[in-house]
Amino acid sequence: MSTFRDETAGPSRLPSLLKAAGVGACAGAAAAYLLDPARGRARRARVRDKAAHATHEMRDGAAVLSRDLGNRGRGAGAELRYRIAGRSADDRVLSERVRAELGRHVSHPHAVRVSVHDHVVTLEGDLLAEEEEHARKAVRRIPGVKAVDARWIPHIDPSGVPTLQGRGRPREPVPELRQQRWSPTARFGAGLAAAYALTASRRLPGPLAWIVRAAGAAVAARALTNLPLRRLTGINAGRRAVDVAEAVEITAPPEAIWKLVSDYSVFAEVMPDVYEVRRSPDGGLSHWMIKGPAGVPIRFDATETKRDEGKEIAWKSTEGQLIAHTGSLRLVDRGRGRTRVQVRFTYNPVVGAAGHAIAKLLGADPGHKLRQDLARLKRHVERAQQRRETGRRGHPVAVGS
Incomplete structure (x- = not known):
């Protein structure tokens, strides 16, 4: 008695086996990450905090969407009444x-x-x-x-017409989907349309299905992040694709901090990723060497765009740099010998904001690194300030001879 064997059973089951293997590998990696004896407890707490934060964000987003839908519904009703009854x-x-x-x-x-x-x-x-x-x-x-x-x-x-002088510009209404920031209703509608496109693409032939999926994914990313596509991809975004801003309060007067930051000398001391900073003789240009991916040094030049002595410095990378960016450092006197240091920069990484999100997922988050750098700057300045005060107290100035 012979047994029939389906020769196509093995190859047909290969995709499902690969999926199962991938899910198992991910589950194992997650378990090892969360159940690590040394750091598992802190990691689980961080996951709980992020889940709670995401829940609050979703609840707040739902409330904002509900209000926006209600307001737009009332606005549509008023527009309809205006079109009908406005003739009188x-x-x-x-x-x-x-x-x-x-x-x-x-x-x-x-x-x-x-x-x-x-x-x-x-x-x-x-x-x-x-x-x-x-x-x-x-x-x-x-x-x-x-x-x-x-x-x-x-x-x-x-x-030759006096009333037409000056630079005027008509305030034409901009369609919702062409605006920089979408309303909650537009994001919700675009998200639904993207989900429908991704679902319907399964019934389309191969090339057309991939086109629809790509368009659906782009619309979904635009709706999820509420960022223009040029900032998401970094294409034609100039120096602005990702915004990073942080601040720290330091127990030192503004003039003590300004002496360190005004010539950039302190950056190489408090920022591990900064190897060297040199200013040009005229002070308008600075030459930087920083740690790049895989530890490869990256050099770039930056030019100052603003200098308000004792208060603020602003700069931007020169044309043709690998990572285009702008930045500013501002000192705010808080009184009683305290100063608030505010740093803000915008940059255009590879693939724009999407690249920033991937880097953040992998641990290379510029916002987190900036917070660490500011914390090191705070320690550096406060220790220097304490040494100066101790020196003044320990070595009084003699009056007369």
């Missing part, structure tokens, strides 16, 4: 509506005079020729406007 407005109200609408489409609205009689709008004055057609159509769409009598004078060259 008197000429005074209609004139104010026209003025408000012109401000969105005309760069110099003060140069246009508006008068309304029997729901007929008369427009006089001056405006740029490139704005005329758009502004006329916008006024015509206002509920209650029967006709538009455009008597204004369009100008191709405004150089």
